[in-house]
Amino acid sequence: MRSKFLAAVRVLCVFALFTPGILHLVGTTGFITGCITPPTDGTDGTDGTDGTDGTDGTDGTDGTDGTDGTDGTDGTDGTDGTDGSGTTGDTGLTGKFVGAKTCSLCHVTIHRNWSATLHARALESLEGINQGTNAECLGCHTVGFGQEGGFKDRATTNSLAGVGCENCHGPGRDHVENIEDESLYPVIDIGADVCGACHTGSHHPNFEEWQESKHAAVTEELAQEFFEGTNVNRCGICHSGDAFYSIVLKTETIEDTALEGIPAEDQNPITCAICHDPHMQTGNAAEPEDGRDYQLRYPEVAFPTPDNSINSTTNPDRFNICGQCHHDRGRDWTSNSRGPHYGHQSNVYVGEMPMPDGEEDSPLVLSRVSVHSFAREQCATCHLFRQDFQDENAPAIAGHTFTVNEDSCATAGCHPSTAQAEAVKTTLATEIQGRIEEVRALLGDEALWQYSAEGGPPSGDQGDIPESIRKARFLLLYVEHDGSLGIHNPAYVRDMLLEAKELIEGEANWPPP
Numbered sequence: 001m002r003s004k005f006l007a008a009v010r011v012l013c014v015f016a017l018f019t020p021g022i023l024h025l026v027g028t029t030g031f032i033t034g035c036i037t038p039p040t041d042g043t044d045g046t047d048g049t050d051g052t053d054g055t056d057g058t059d060g061t062d063g064t065d066g067t068d069g070t071d072g073t074d075g076t077d078g079t080d081g082t083d084g085s086g087t088t089g090d091t092g093l094t095g096k097f098v099g100a101k102t103c104s105l106c107h108v109t110i111h112r113n114w115s116a117t118l119h120a121r122a123l124e125s126l127e128g129i130n131q132g133t134n135a136e137c138l139g140c141h142t143v144g145f146g147q148e149g150g151f152k153d154r155a156t157t158n159s160l161a162g163v164g165c166e167n168c169h170g171p172g173r174d175h176v177e178n179i180e181d182e183s184l185y186p187v188i189d190i191g192a193d194v195c196g197a198c199h200t201g202s203h204h205p206n207f208e209e210w211q212e213s214k215h216a217a218v219t220e221e222l223a224q225e226f227f228e229g230t231n232v233n234r235c236g237i238c239h240s241g242d243a244f245y246s247i248v249l250k251t252e253t254i255e256d257t258a259l260e261g262i263p264a265e266d267q268n269p270i271t272c273a274i275c276h277d278p279h280m281q282t283g284n285a286a287e288p289e290d291g292r293d294y295q296l297r298y299p300e301v302a303f304p305t306p307d308n309s310i311n312s313t314t315n316p317d318r319f320n321i322c323g324q325c326h327h328d329r330g331r332d333w334t335s336n337s338r339g340p341h342y343g344h345q346s347n348v349y350v351g352e353m354p355m356p357d358g359e360e361d362s363p364l365v366l367s368r369v370s371v372h373s374f375a376r377e378q379c380a381t382c383h384l385f386r387q388d389f390q391d392e393n394a395p396a397i398a399g400h401t402f403t404v405n406e407d408s409c410a411t412a413g414c415h416p417s418t419a420q421a422e423a424v425k426t427t428l429a430t431e432i433q434g435r436i437e438e439v440r441a442l443l444g445d446e447a448l449w450q451y452s453a454e455g456g457p458p459s460g461d462q463g464d465i466p467e468s469i470r471k472a473r474f475l476l477l478y479v480e481h482d483g484s485l486g487i488h489n490p491a492y493v494r495d496m497l498l499e500a501k502e503l504i505e506g507e508a509n510w511p512p513p
Helices: 002-017 020-029 108-115 119-127 154-160 165-169 192-196 206-212 220-227 232-239 241-249 345-350 379-383 407-411 418-443 459-464 467-482 490-505
Strands: none
Touching (some): 108 119, 345 467, 407 418, 467 490
């Protein structure tokens, strides 16, 4: 009974919002107080010497209006919200778009959070540079501009100013007029092309840059496994945007068959909404520019204390936003099937590695804090270099290819120039690559020492590999799979390769005859 009553109230709220003629009735009966804000001027007042204003929203020079209105020479009028001067209003809000204010009747918290974002003030940003009527820009700074029922101007469709709910979820009128019909619920789409409709072009090339990144596609082998209905919970949490959204962000339990039958091209990879919260500012950005927030779901910087336990090295809560996926999966030197995972960049950066239970305090090499740990935006300092649009020959750089731009080394104040930073990087990479090749030469034929799933001896023969060689191979692959050739933590990586060399050279019977 209660749910039916509430449903009726919601319908009446929506009906009242779009039916100006009954607003006074609803407001005076108090039947649904709080669902609809009464107009500032009462529609039943009359103007004249006694100070009550007329239906056009203006009153006498010193009078007061009706019981729910205030007087003044520019008093507000009825439900369309226009003022006495007629500068803003919603008389044209009669099409398929309804505006965020209507959504707020039910989605109160989301609307409040959204109201504080730059999306909510997107039209104001245009108006601030005298481009508030530029048709080339309005499509991405308002709701539905150029479409039937979309934004026209402040005077007639003011509730559609800014980037609102319907930019991403589609027109809402059918839903608000049929709120019990689940088939009309707004679309939730985490696809990157939703954001890419506007965050594109020479001024905002986020989408094009992301398309060039490895985030833009599910790894081919895994996409096939997801299609076949396997490994979604084990691998999908970081290789599938669909899985991450459901398991991590929505905290839902899903089956491994959740993506069964969905071809790779229709599976969502790591899209914008995985890292960014479209509904609210979060305060997670380290040094945002120009009043921005970037709406990051996780902190941009974090300073975990190095910890070599498996529980810690695999715990994403310790790491920054990149470390939510780029952290270890728990294979230590005693593993025989596969070596370290390829995603442990955060662990190398922190200076830690997973060790077997009971050996956490005796790691293969001592932890080292990276010389880069105090870069002002940590990973983003180098991998998300940004530059404002200058002209068509020097377009904006959004940083969403995630490839390192050495200009960041200089602009961050870490190196005196880009050229010097490139020289240091090249020198280090040459050294580390040389040490890797030296260790590999000492290990010899991979068929003798590799993991069983990587071309080495079968699982039953892995125990025949000397312990020192098993430790050395782990250190070697821990460095190689980090992929930075030492940049993430130069001293730590160097120590690992030196220790690997010493372990091999200390094994008298290696390589076997």
